[in-house]
Amino acid sequence: MRQLLNSTFEGTLRVPGDKSITHRSLMLAALAEGRTEIKQPLKSEDTYRTMEIMRAIGADITELDDKWIIESKGHEHLHSPSAALYTGNSGTTSRLIIGLLAGVGLRAEFSGDDSINKRPMDRVQKPLLEMGADIRLKDEKYPPVHIFPKPLKAIDYNMPIASAQVKSAILLAGLFAEGTTVVRESSPSRDHSEIMMQQFGADLVSKDGVISLEGKKTLKASDVTVPGDISSAAFPIALAILKPGASITIENVSLNPTRSGILEVLEMMGADMHIETLPGGGEAIGNITASYTPELRGFNISGEIIPRLIDEIPILALLAAYSSEPCTVSDAEELRFKETDRIRAVVDELSKFGIRFEEKEDGFTVIPGSIDSVPETDVKGYHDHRIIMMLIVFSIVSDTPLNIDDSSAIDISYPGFINDLESLRKDA
Numbered sequence: 001m002r003q004l005l006n007s008t009f010e011g012t013l014r015v016p017g018d019k020s021i022t023h024r025s026l027m028l029a030a031l032a033e034g035r036t037e038i039k040q041p042l043k044s045e046d047t048y049r050t051m052e053i054m055r056a057i058g059a060d061i062t063e064l065d066d067k068w069i070i071e072s073k074g075h076e077h078l079h080s081p082s083a084a085l086y087t088g089n090s091g092t093t094s095r096l097i098i099g100l101l102a103g104v105g106l107r108a109e110f111s112g113d114d115s116i117n118k119r120p121m122d123r124v125q126k127p128l129l130e131m132g133a134d135i136r137l138k139d140e141k142y143p144p145v146h147i148f149p150k151p152l153k154a155i156d157y158n159m160p161i162a163s164a165q166v167k168s169a170i171l172l173a174g175l176f177a178e179g180t181t182v183v184r185e186s187s188p189s190r191d192h193s194e195i196m197m198q199q200f201g202a203d204l205v206s207k208d209g210v211i212s213l214e215g216k217k218t219l220k221a222s223d224v225t226v227p228g229d230i231s232s233a234a235f236p237i238a239l240a241i242l243k244p245g246a247s248i249t250i251e252n253v254s255l256n257p258t259r260s261g262i263l264e265v266l267e268m269m270g271a272d273m274h275i276e277t278l279p280g281g282g283e284a285i286g287n288i289t290a291s292y293t294p295e296l297r298g299f300n301i302s303g304e305i306i307p308r309l310i311d312e313i314p315i316l317a318l319l320a321a322y323s324s325e326p327c328t329v330s331d332a333e334e335l336r337f338k339e340t341d342r343i344r345a346v347v348d349e350l351s352k353f354g355i356r357f358e359e360k361e362d363g364f365t366v367i368p369g370s371i372d373s374v375p376e377t378d379v380k381g382y383h384d385h386r387i388i389m390m391l392i393v394f395s396i397v398s399d400t401p402l403n404i405d406d407s408s409a410i411d412i413s414y415p416g417f418i419n420d421l422e423s424l425r426k427d428a
Ligand code: S3P
Pocket: 019, 020, 091, 092, 162, 163, 164, 165, 166, 168, 189, 190, 310, 311, 334
């Protein structure tokens, strides 16, 4: 990583495939009858956890260089796993499989790593119990999760929090429930499940925050081409904006509006950025070029935009530190329930460099000021991929060598992150 300091960055990059879409394509392919090709999937720690679980319940998966092939006889032929399942660090795997396993009517038990075993699962359990499922949690909240087969009936559910994982778990269960499942969202969360379920033949309608899904329909296999993950692209984009002389183009990234809140904030900040949309059906995609911007304006974000950029808030905090005006994030208490408490992690680590925060329960304000030049500092990554990548971008932008306690968690969403940055080094 130190070779990346005192460099400038220029060029074109393709970031790895979208994590949310890769998880969902594995699950829907396992449920569907036939042969699904997933092209350019994200090959990472988290998505391999989903793959192993789909194999454990009977999907036949072949891994080729640039694609995965899933063959399934359909949900009726899936079976209960013979051993306890392991979801590692993956919140999406953990939440979504509760809905999938309960929906198909399988008996299963799973837990994850230390972080997952402290993350709340009752938010998924609650609506599924209303559907008639039998799901038991440790201390009524955490993994290990035990799921027992029970017939399900459709519910009409008002989402108490904006969470695509909870929404998707309900929809996965709803695919096999008796009746029409309705989910109502007050703020839109990512809608990949809805788009992909329609593509796989589900009878699903989504309009004005209300999703209706008919149960008891058989899914049909359908090929998926996974676009680049905007949550991964956010790191080289921030690097380009903050590093003098830099200009980076990220090709073929998902521009799904339920994910692209970060681009709206970068526009508010006056970042030098150009977006080219590309033709195609399904998920919106495009190329993003970002370049060094010496003067960045402030922002004040809350409400409906928050779920559309929830995973980008650590890197937004870093961008905010370089703004000449205050930057405020509110309504983001969900950040405290991610891989780590991301509000605490961002404030604790960036404060070591004199960056001033006013921390709130649901966010923070970054106060403009200078960033201390520190010779060499120990920082913590909290085994959280997005905190670690943010710290690496900070290290490069500030030319400050950082000793990160453990950076292996990068592999959760972006294996090859350091190599990709290396490939953009002008003097490489
Ligand atoms: C995800 C949904 C979001 C996001 C996570 C991936 C998904 O979580 O933070 O990284 O793929 O559905 P919540 O549903 O908890 O908001």
